[in-house]
Amino acid sequence: MERIVVLAGGIGGARFLRGLKAAVPDADVTVVGNTGDDIHLFGLKVCPDLDTVMYTLGGGINEEQGWGRADESFTVKEELAAYGVGPEWFGLGDRDFATHIVRTQMMSAGYPLSAVTEALCARWQPGVRLLPMTDDRVETHVLIDTAELDESPGNGAGGGSGHGPGGGPGGDRRKAVHFQEYWVRLRASVEAHAVVPVGAESAKPAPGVLDAIADADVILFPPSNPVVSVGTILAVPGIREAIADAGVPVVGLSPIVGDAPVHGMADKVLSAIGVESTAAAVAQHYGSGLLDGWLVDTVDAGSAQAVEDAGIRCRAVPLMMNGTEATAQMAREALALAEEVGA
Amino acid sequence: MERIVVLAGGIGGARFLRGLKAAVPDADVTVVGNTGDDIHLFGLKVCPDLDTVMYTLGGGINEEQGWGRADESFTVKEELAAYGVGPEWFGLGDRDFATHIVRTQMMSAGYPLSAVTEALCARWQPGVRLLPMTDDRVETHVLIDTAELDESPGNGAGGGSGHGPGGGPGGDRRKAVHFQEYWVRLRASVEAHAVVPVGAESAKPAPGVLDAIADADVILFPPSNPVVSVGTILAVPGIREAIADAGVPVVGLSPIVGDAPVHGMADKVLSAIGVESTAAAVAQHYGSGLLDGWLVDTVDAGSAQAVEDAGIRCRAVPLMMNGTEATAQMAREALALAEEVGA
Numbered sequence: 001m002e003r004i005v006v007l008a009g010g011i012g013g014a015r016f017l018r019g020l021k022a023a024v025p026d027a028d029v030t031v032v033g034n035t036g037d038d039i040h041l042f043g044l045k046v047c048p049d050l051d052t053v054m055y056t057l058g059g060g061i062n063e064e065q066g067w068g069r070a071d072e073s074f075t076v077k078e079e080l081a082a083y084g085v086g087p088e089w090f091g092l093g094d095r096d097f098a099t100h101i102v103r104t105q106m107m108s109a110g111y112p113l114s115a116v117t118e119a120l121c122a123r124w125q126p127g128v129r130l131l132p133m134t135d136d137r138v139e140t141h142v143l144i145d146t147a148e149l150d151e152s153p154g155n156g157a158g159g160g161s162g163h164g165p166g167g168g169p170g171g172d173r174r175k176a177v178h179f180q181e182y183w184v185r186l187r188a189s190v191e192a193h194a195v196v197p198v199g200a201e202s203a204k205p206a207p208g209v210l211d212a213i214a215d216a217d218v219i220l221f222p223p224s225n226p227v228v229s230v231g232t233i234l235a236v237p238g239i240r241e242a243i244a245d246a247g248v249p250v251v252g253l254s255p256i257v258g259d260a261p262v263h264g265m266a267d268k269v270l271s272a273i274g275v276e277s278t279a280a281a282v283a284q285h286y287g288s289g290l291l292d293g294w295l296v297d298t299v300d301a302g303s304a305q306a307v308e309d310a311g312i313r314c315r316a317v318p319l320m321m322n323g324t325e326a327t328a329q330m331a332r333e334a335l336a337l338a339e340e341v342g343a
Numbered sequence: 344m345e346r347i348v349v350l351a352g353g354i355g356g357a358r359f360l361r362g363l364k365a366a367v368p369d370a371d372v373t374v375v376g377n378t379g380d381d382i383h384l385f386g387l388k389v390c391p392d393l394d395t396v397m398y399t400l401g402g403g404i405n406e407e408q409g410w411g412r413a414d415e416s417f418t419v420k421e422e423l424a425a426y427g428v429g430p431e432w433f434g435l436g437d438r439d440f441a442t443h444i445v446r447t448q449m450m451s452a453g454y455p456l457s458a459v460t461e462a463l464c465a466r467w468q469p470g471v472r473l474l475p476m477t478d479d480r481v482e483t484h485v486l487i488d489t490a491e492l493d494e495s496p497g498n499g500a501g502g503g504s505g506h507g508p509g510g511g512p513g514g515d516r517r518k519a520v521h522f523q524e525y526w527v528r529l530r531a532s533v534e535a536h537a538v539v540p541v542g543a544e545s546a547k548p549a550p551g552v553l554d555a556i557a558d559a560d561v562i563l564f565p566p567s568n569p570v571v572s573v574g575t576i577l578a579v580p581g582i583r584e585a586i587a588d589a590g591v592p593v594v595g596l597s598p599i600v601g602d603a604p605v606h607g608m609a610d611k612v613l614s615a616i617g618v619e620s621t622a623a624a625v626a627q628h629y630g631s632g633l634l635d636g637w638l639v640d641t642v643d644a645g646s647a648q649a650v651e652d653a654g655i656r657c658r659a660v661p662l663m664m665n666g667t668e669a670t671a672q673m674a675r676e677a678l679a680l681a682e683e684v685g686a
Contacts, residue, residue, distance in 0.1 A: 043448030075416055079441030083466050085448070094437050097444075098422030105386030105428070123426050 002027045002335075005216040006128075009034045009229025010049040011066035012255055012263050012321075014056035016222035019327025021057065021127055024335065029128040030212040032239070034224075035113065036133075036140035036197050036232035039180045041090055042080060044100040045107055048180070049229065050117055050132060051099060058124025060095075066263070069095035089185040114206040131212070133233045136203035140179035140228050142269070143194040144186070147173045179228055188265040192272035195227055200235040205242075213242040218338040220331075221252030221291070223262060223319065226282045227269040234290075244290055249338035251293035252286060253330060254279035257319055258299045280306040288312050293337040295319060295330070313341045345370045345678075348559040349471075352377045352572025353392040354409035355598055355606050355664075357399035359565035362670025364400065364470055367678065372471040373555040375582070377567075378456065379476075379483035379540050379575035382523045384433055385423060387443040388450055391523070392572065393460055393475060394442060401467025403438075409606070412438035432528040457549040474555070476576045479546035483522035483571050485612070486537040487529070490516045522571055531608040535615035538570055543578040548585075556585040561681040563674075564595030564634070566605060566662065569625050570612040577633075587633055592681035594636035595629060596673060597622035600662055601642045623649040631655050636680040638662060638673070656684045 002024060006017060008031050017031060034049045048067065055061040055069060062068045072093035081088055092100070099120060106116040112135035121130055174193065182188060213219065224230050230252075234240045243250055255266055256279045267277035275285045279296040280303035286294075288311030296303060301316035308314050315337055321327040345367060349360060351374050360374060377392045391410065398404040398412060405411045415436035424431055435443070442463060449459045455478035464473050517536065525531060556562065567573050573595075577583045586593055598609055599622045610620035618628045622639040623646035629637075631654030639646060644659035651657050658680055664670040 042444050043451050044444070073416065073418055073437070075437035076419065076441045076444070079438050080445065083441065083445050083463065085445050094416070094418035095422050097440070098419045098426065101385050101387070101419070101440075102423065102426050102428050108386050120426065 003215055003217045004029045005212050005219045006031050007219075007221055007224070007230050007233045008032070008049070008053055009224035010037070010052040013049070013222045013224040013229065014053045014061070015066070015321045015327055016253065016331065017053060017128060018056055018324055019321065020220070020331040022324050022328040023331040030208070030216075031128045031130045032133050032209050032212070032233055033130060034133060034229045034232050036138050036200070036228060037179045037183075038139065039090075039178055041087065041092065042085065044097070044104045046092070046100050047103065047113070047132070050130065051096070053130055054121060054124045054126055057126030057128060060124065069093055072096065087185070090180065112206070114208070129208070129212070131208050132206050133209065133239065134203040134236050135206045136199060138197050138199040138203050138232065138236070140232055141176040141196045141198050142179055142182040142192045142272070143174055143176050143196065144182065144190050145173050145193060146175050148190040183265070188268040192269050195269050195272045197232045197235045200232065201237065203236045205236055205238050210238060210242045213239070213246050216246055216248055218248055218335065218342075219243055219246060219250045220334055221250070221286070223253045223255035223321070225255060225264060225266045225269065226275075226285060227266065227273055240290065249292045249342040250290060251295070251334045251338045251341070252283065252291055253295045253319060253334055254282055254297065254300065256282055257297040262320065279303055283307045283312050283314070284310045292341040295333055295337060313337060346558055346560045347372045348375060348555050348562045349373070350375050350562070350564055350567070350573050350576045351392070351396055352567030353380070353395040356392070356565045356567040356572065357396045357404070358409070358664045358670055359596065359674065360396060360471060361399055361667055362664065362672075363563070363674040365667050365671040366674040373551070373559075374471045374473045375476050375552050375555070375576055376473060377476060377572045377575050379481050379543070379571060380522045380526075381482065382433075382521055384430065384435065385428065387440070387447045389435070389443050390446065390456070390475070393473065394439070396473055397464060397467045397469055400469030400471060403467065412436055415439065430528070433523065455549070457551070472551070472555070474551050475549050476552065476582065477546040477579050478549045479542060481540050481542040481546050481575065481579070483575055484519040484539045484541050485522055485525040485535045485615070486517055486519050486539065487525065487533050488516050488536060489518050491533040526608070531611040535612050538612050538615045540575045540578045543575065544580065546579045548579055548581050553581060553585045556582070556589050559589055559591055561591055561678065561685075562586055562589060562593045563677055564593070564629070566596045566598035566664070568598060568607060568609045568612065569618075569628060570609065570616055583633065592635045592685040593633060594638070594677045594681045594684070595626070595634055596638045596662060596677055597625055597640065597643065599625055600640040605663065622646055626650045626655050626657070627653045635684040638676055638680060656680060
């Protein structure tokens with residue numbers, strides 16, 4: 001039985017995993033989930049990416065929006081608003097709240113996130129082993145320029161306009177916000193000047209993560225955000241090294257198709273780390289020290305040579321996750337490329 | 344403006360307070376609420392009596408059951424059950440959950456219960472100043488005989504039947520359960536051998552409690568449970584003494600009408616402290632050192648003399664809280680008796 005390790009963020013990772021399970025139902029799949037976008041809301045520990053994977057594979061996901069629970073209601077949220085307790089920009093539903101209540105209760109009782117995740121999965125039976133990247137607290141923060149908040153969102157001009165306190169060239173108007181605030185509240189409408197996985201440098205991989213990587217037959221990077229999803233997982237010391245040292249094929253799928261993210265706003269955070277929003281640039285960012293193979297969409301076939309020139313085997317195949325069968329075919333292509341580079 | 348202090352439990356206290364507000368809408372009412380039946384459920388701090396007062400006076404109560412929110416749904420509870428997380432015997436609704444989430448978040452941030460209660464009341468505007476009896480943790484526990492749980496509930500025979508571990512005469516089958524477990528899960532179906540307000544002896548009255556008592560013109564004991572509601576409040580060192588020293592009329596209303604509690608199961612816990620379930624016995628239990636006046640129901644008019652003989656002025660008036668007007672009339676009778684004993 002093939003042992004596959006997948007580094008997953010939220011929606012893109014979860015949908016890819018559903019395709020992977022359909023493609024190779026008997027494979028032994030371990031998912032290393034991003035926890036950098038975890039957030040405490042209303043005193044509760046919320047793990048958006050882990051939950052998106054769990055709900056998607058467990059049949060509880062809201063299919064249209066890609067996150068949150070199906071058949072959801074918002075009574076608790078309305079009541080919290082009636083108490084004047086925010087934030088109101090994060091849409092937790094009643095069913096979702098129960099997950100966070102159970103998680104928080106277990107963590108308050110002393111269980112690490114990995115044990116809590118396993119307990120939650122006992123209900124959802126996702127058909128994969130879902131591990132948080134770490135049991136330690138890591139929070140992805142985004143450095144923004146508050147002056148831009150006053151201007152029309154998204155114009156990117158930023159700083160230097162002279163108003164606001166201080167008046168230095170943007171330096172003292174910089175503010176770090178939680179990734180969720182940047183992503184959900186601000187909808188990535190201002191420039192991300194830096195993306196910092198706070199706490200990552202001292203985090204340890206969760207129990208099982210390094211073993212799963214060492215024992216893997218193949219390691220996959222789904223079309224998740226290369227900065228705030230896969231990048232954050234790789235920022236946990238030991239994980240990048242374990243992947244590089246595993247001696248097995250490492251194949252990724254581009255989240256960028258035709259110079260734009262398939263889902264989400266990956267381009268906003270790619271610019272923060274100085275990476276172009278192209279399929280080839282993302283592969284080059286990961287680099288041949290990490291990646292053996294890279295799938296780009298057929299519309300980006302022209303960039304395959306640039307990826308190959310960087311020492312990464314590249315194939316152009318359809319990468320739009322339109323339904324489970326199309327996604328399963330992407331997974332098959334990734335596994336075929338893994339076999340090819342591993343031969 | 345008359346300053347009234349009321350020591351209140353849950354349903355009985357809350358309904359009486361609604362009548363009191365109707366009777367003297369301009370009075371300055373401070374409610375000292377019982378917190379001995381507070382409980383942590385699902386990691387959240389639940390204060391049943393404070394919430395019952397707050398919801399009842401704030402217009403959010405489920406009128407039929409007397410506790411919990413009107414127009415309630417139970418999605419969170421169903422989801423918790425789907426996770427296998429209990430207890431299932433405590434019926435928290437979605438709207439109610441929001442209250443406990445806000446409370447727990449504030450307490451985790453370091454706010455005392457009194458400050459949290461004030462914040463919650465900013466929404467509900469109960470028209471009274473609602474104070475918890477203490478900011479310290481007090482939990483009413485009930486000592487039961489586990490052997491009785493195996494027999495038909497409520498037969499009260501208990502112990503000595505020889506089965507079960509140990510075999511001593513009941514002694515090692517005694518178990519302390521949280522009051523809510525005794526009241527809600529077991530429905531007081533086994534004998535209460537003792538009622539212990541754990542933590543009360545080292546608790547301090549919450550800020551404002553002693554001042555309100557010292558400044559009161561009249562102090563009322565509504566028809567709340569004399570053991571686990573009013574009794575628990577009086578168990579906080581300093582409160583009983585402050586009431587006795589206030590030098591103002593202290594008038595109570597019997598929660599027992601015709602030898603049975605009007606609401607709830609007060610008889611079950613009265614027997615644990617060796618007090619008969621009669622209107623007169625409860626007055627004698629409080630005693631003339633605390634009580635100046637006592638209202639019994641007209642059906643108990645025959646017991647008024649026994650109360651008077653104990654040094655407590657007694658009147659027999661209708662004590663069934665059938666609607667706000669009947670309850671307002673009870674409040675008027677209590678205030679009239681206070682005026683009489685204070686003259």
